[in-house]
Amino acid sequence: MSKALFENCNIKKADIFANTDGLKISLKNAPEVQYSESMFTDTIEVDLIVGNIAGGVRGKTLMEGLPLVGTEDFVLILEDSSKNTVEVNLNVNKVTPIRKDTQQETIALRLTSEEFIRNEEGDAAVKKRYDGKISQHVEKILTDNLATEKELFIDETSNNYNFIGNIRKPIYTINWLAKKCIPSVDGKRGETAGYMFFETADGFHFKSIDSLFAQKHIKSYIFTDTAESDPPLGYDGKIIKMEVDNRFIANQKLRMGAYNTKLIVFDPFNCQYNVIEKSAFDSEEGTTHAGDELPVINDKFNVKSTRTTYMLKDTGTLPTGDVKEQVKKNEEEAFEVESILNQAIRRYNQFSIGSVEVDIAPDFSLHVGDCIFIDSPNTGSDKQETDQQISGKYLIAVLKHAIRSGKGVTKLGLIRDSFGRAGKPHNGSMVD
Numbered sequence: 001m002s003k004a005l006f007e008n009c010n011i012k013k014a015d016i017f018a019n020t021d022g023l024k025i026s027l028k029n030a031p032e033v034q035y036s037e038s039m040f041t042d043t044i045e046v047d048l049i050v051g052n053i054a055g056g057v058r059g060k061t062l063m064e065g066l067p068l069v070g071t072e073d074f075v076l077i078l079e080d081s082s083k084n085t086v087e088v089n090l091n092v093n094k095v096t097p098i099r100k101d102t103q104q105e106t107i108a109l110r111l112t113s114e115e116f117i118r119n120e121e122g123d124a125a126v127k128k129r130y131d132g133k134i135s136q137h138v139e140k141i142l143t144d145n146l147a148t149e150k151e152l153f154i155d156e157t158s159n160n161y162n163f164i165g166n167i168r169k170p171i172y173t174i175n176w177l178a179k180k181c182i183p184s185v186d187g188k189r190g191e192t193a194g195y196m197f198f199e200t201a202d203g204f205h206f207k208s209i210d211s212l213f214a215q216k217h218i219k220s221y222i223f224t225d226t227a228e229s230d231p232p233l234g235y236d237g238k239i240i241k242m243e244v245d246n247r248f249i250a251n252q253k254l255r256m257g258a259y260n261t262k263l264i265v266f267d268p269f270n271c272q273y274n275v276i277e278k279s280a281f282d283s284e285e286g287t288t289h290a291g292d293e294l295p296v297i298n299d300k301f302n303v304k305s306t307r308t309t310y311m312l313k314d315t316g317t318l319p320t321g322d323v324k325e326q327v328k329k330n331e332e333e334a335f336e337v338e339s340i341l342n343q344a345i346r347r348y349n350q351f352s353i354g355s356v357e358v359d360i361a362p363d364f365s366l367h368v369g370d371c372i373f374i375d376s377p378n379t380g381s382d383k384q385e386t387d388q389q390i391s392g393k394y395l396i397a398v399l400k401h402a403i404r405s406g407k408g409v410t411k412l413g414l415i416r417d418s419f420g421r422a423g424k425p426h427n428g429s430m431v432d
Helices: 114-118 134-145 170-178 209-214 250-256 280-286 323-328 337-350
Strands: 010-017 024-026 032-038 045-053 073-079 085-100 104-112 151-154 195-200 203-208 219-223 237-239 241-246 260-267 272-279 307-312 354-360 371-375 392-404 407-416
Touching: 032 073, 032 195, 045 085, 073 104, 085 114, 104 114, 134 151, 134 170, 134 203, 170 195, 195 209, 203 209, 209 337, 209 392, 219 354, 237 354, 250 307, 250 337, 260 337, 272 280, 272 337, 307 337, 371 407
Parallel strands: 151 203, 219 237, 219 371, 260 307
Antiparallel strands: 010 024, 010 073, 032 045, 032 392, 045 104, 073 085, 085 104, 195 203, 241 354, 260 272, 354 407, 371 392, 392 407
């Protein structure tokens, strides 16, 4: 945890239920808990350190008395100093004994969402045929296959995609479909594509990359070394610790096709061969960025494609309707390769060009998928100026609330697809 910890952060409820008879045991006095949301792990994860004395559960330790084996139901409620709460229902995924003697034991519990465990069930596998918009497919998979009752936040897709499940796991299928999506808003067809799937305490999210970056920031923070406890006017809080990581590694980004791509397509239906070259800079008007602009790369590296993809067009496969309708639609593409494939490749590789890790006072109102605004001083200037390259709007991609012995910190992994300070904090108290 960060050296900067804040009081009034506590575990309001931490109840575990025995698989055998439903016996409820409170673990709210656990010395340490870390709650995590991430765009890169699909579901919520919580790590809990539990210390218990022999004889506390049915005259035995927790491991033996419950007995604790895994998959147990768990209710967790965390509260910060502003009375914001995180309330989640989880299941025990992993039990790791740390220390045990005749008097007491210490255990590490890894908790996860029940959908993450249900994903392994055979009955949850995606088997049937799906016709229509991808956003509708994702909703059906979450409700029918994963049997979730959580709230769903799904951006509508503008494109259809018909497919057969082939007994794939549901979470794999959702992430597979995410790469085939064109957003209906916050992006122009043919110039952007790609969605992200993740879970927060509010529910499951299936969001386009462009809509995530198009959001207005909900809070503003400033990184400052001043001694005042309160942030300057226009900011919601202070950043106690900040680490900037420039993810733009030139050869890697070029190799992965973040900027210039070539697509070679062959249509067996009419034997047509097509070569399409496009630059991300040509598509800037059709995409939504968090920062001011994409990194301006050297002209001598910005003239030719750096990644080539080959695709055989999927024409006339799985058209919707009865036999007559399917015959009429025999020339339709199942996957709109020219409008999706390389556009998604570019967007995913631009996704985290700018990366910042910050520590702030515990704030349980924040979630992955929210946008915040940060300002950092320009260390090369004698004036009170902001760093115009690092400052600006960022997307929360990773969030961790860490509580230890009643003290806590919120750690945020912030990303954006571009550089430059676009926009202002709520009241813009620093000089622009």
